[in-house]
Amino acid sequence: MKDTFNRKDISTFVLVVIASFLCAVNINTFINAGGLFPGGFTGLTVFIQRYFDQYLDIAIPYSPVYYLLNAIPAFIGYKMVGKKFTIFSCLMIFLTGLFADIMPSINITEDILLITIFGGILQGIALGIALRGNASSGGTDFIAMWISKKTGQPAWNFILGMNAVMLVAAGYLFGWNKALYSIIFQFCSTQVINTVHKRYKQMTIFIITSNPEIVVEEIQNSTHHGVTRLDGIGTYYGQPRTMLYTVVDSNSVKGLVTRIREIDTSSFINVTKTEYVEGRFYQVPIE
Numbered sequence: 001m002k003d004t005f006n007r008k009d010i011s012t013f014v015l016v017v018i019a020s021f022l023c024a025v026n027i028n029t030f031i032n033a034g035g036l037f038p039g040g041f042t043g044l045t046v047f048i049q050r051y052f053d054q055y056l057d058i059a060i061p062y063s064p065v066y067y068l069l070n071a072i073p074a075f076i077g078y079k080m081v082g083k084k085f086t087i088f089s090c091l092m093i094f095l096t097g098l099f100a101d102i103m104p105s106i107n108i109t110e111d112i113l114l115i116t117i118f119g120g121i122l123q124g125i126a127l128g129i130a131l132r133g134n135a136s137s138g139g140t141d142f143i144a145m146w147i148s149k150k151t152g153q154p155a156w157n158f159i160l161g162m163n164a165v166m167l168v169a170a171g172y173l174f175g176w177n178k179a180l181y182s183i184i185f186q187f188c189s190t191q192v193i194n195t196v197h198k199r200y201k202q203m204t205i206f207i208i209t210s211n212p213e214i215v216v217e218e219i220q221n222s223t224h225h226g227v228t229r230l231d232g233i234g235t236y237y238g239q240p241r242t243m244l245y246t247v248v249d250s251n252s253v254k255g256l257v258t259r260i261r262e263i264d265t266s267s268f269i270n271v272t273k274t275e276y277v278e279g280r281f282y283q284v285p286i287e
Contacts, residue, residue: 004131016092016133019092020099022125024099024100025097025122027046030077033107034116035178035265037179037185038189039190044139045183047169054173067093073127073140076143084134089141093137116181119185120185123185124196125192128193138165159190182252201250203253204274205257207246207268209242210240216244227246228246
């Protein structure tokens with residue numbers, strides 16, 4: 001990790017503040033209003049709060065529990081995921097807990113289905129903003145990022161399965177109605193995250209070009225990925241053409257396609273979704 005922070009870190013800081021604020025708003029509106037249990041350590045914190053309140057008649061604030069639960073995952077994240085990533089994630093953990101304790105609770109609607117759907121969407125947007133800024137809400141996010149880093153595959157569906165265990169306990173203690181709505185909440189949140197966060201999603205690109213050397217150089221320099229070259233004849237004009245095949249992360253696709261079209265205006269590019277990659281595939285390291 002570099003000792004100094006740069007302009008990108010300022011952008012990350014702003015995104016973390018926004019994401020923390022949205023998470024806290026969601027907790028004090030949709031989650032509390034609907035009696036829902038979100039995923040991860042946010043949900044576990046809410047679970048502990050409600051258990052103490054309902055069964056022990058003890059009201060405990062959100063932030064101390066949330067901070068304590070995240071202590072060990074934060075240490076794991078710092079050692080195994082990325083130092084800057086963990087630092088900014090800890091900032092989000094702190095701000096979310098702070099905002100959640102000082103913000104008032106507001107009931108926007110009494111419709112539990114609307115609360116569930118829009119609460120899940122807002123949660124997904126907040127976490128997606130954090131992840132786009134190279135941070136997270138901590139807890140199971142550290143675990144998900146570590147799994148994704150090791151496997152090269154999105155891990156959010158695995159986290160959804162882990163959250164189901166907590167929901168079974170919540171259903172038993174607080175009623176199955178709230179637990180079942182919480183599943184819908186978490187599903188909506190997970191789908192939004194999978195849409196917004198594309199770091200571990202790959203795309204396959206086929207490029208038909210008359211200038212393969214320049215295009216190959218651009219792909220390798222900008223993405224650090226290899227390229228397979230196939231020479232042939234274009235049947236439409238009967239001219240020699242080269243097809244280049246490469247797999248890149250989805251965040252690189254738009255910029256790469258634009259640069260290739262600038263290099264070779266006559267190029268033909270086909271981009272397809274990659275379901276699975278086995279073998280050596282370069283991932284930009286998490287700082």
